Amino acid sequence: MPHSSGGGSHGGGSHGGHSSSHSSSHSGSRSSSHRVYDHYMPGTNRYVYYKAGQPHYYYSDRKYQKEKSPVPFLLVFMAIWIAISIPFYIMIIHVPKKLVMDYNSEVIIEDGIDVFTSGEETELYDELTVFSDETGITPAIITVNNNEWKGYYNDLENYAYDRYVNLFPDEKHWLIVYSSDLAAGFEDWYFEGMQGNDTDGILTEKLTDKFNEIVNQCLTARTRYTVKEAFTEGFNYVSENGMKTSADPGLLLFMVLHSSIGLGIPLSMIILFLKQKKDPDEKLKENATLCPSATDALMEDTCEYCNGVYIHGIHTSCPHCGAAIKAKSGAIGYRLNE
Structure with a gap:
């Protein structure tokens, strides 16, 4: 059904239409689920790993586990957030589409009270035709005496x-x-304006409010504008601006905040995680061997093939070169609890 696009009057002015935290170890090693120490602490086990031909130890309540990266989860979260946001992004941008002129699109000027001269009517018709060609909306202007509707209708809107x-x-x-x-x-x-529902995509409330404002101002300044010039000014503005792509300021502000929360925060977390200093021995610690005791002295021995030092009694082959180790120790020393 058609609805009001607003209007104006001599005494009333224009009016609108209706229409997670990380724990760090004592020695600085990273672990999200347990603490890692470089010396014995009650309740911890001793683990040994090898680097540059030498054994290295750490103490923990369980075997070292690399901290799980939150990046994949955050990327999935951001992708879902974007997918959910797409309809809102679409709503921000208003792209008017010209109406298909599959109806009687004859421009009508019905001057019942002779407010237009013949020359003015021709000029106004030309302006209305430009508007129709631009938008696909057919305009019609009818002039009547107040007696046509006063006393019969509550207001001009109902008459229109x-x-x-x-x-x-x-x-x-x-x-x-x-x-x-x-x-x-x-x-x-x-x-008073009355627009069909199919015109709403072009004749937005913002656009018709501006039209009403222009026409009302011109009609009020009657010494400078005729009725024809008032409507010509209004339709000229609508013709020039009605088909422009625009953005809703309120939705735009909402989406800026929406994107800051949904994308900015996860992205910041990803950057902070990637910038964290990684333990250079992380991979080696993951493959460490549990020592028999966390407090007893350990006997270190040397591989006769590669001269790498290893802990005697917990390996069947050299942890450095893989060669079989001698069954009897040729110990080079003991590693005491640190």
């Missing part, structure tokens, strides 16, 4: 509604009713 539904079987017209009367000794004028 009746005129629309009786004139047009479609929802693609924009009817402007201009009403005036000089009986009171001054020109008591009104105007």
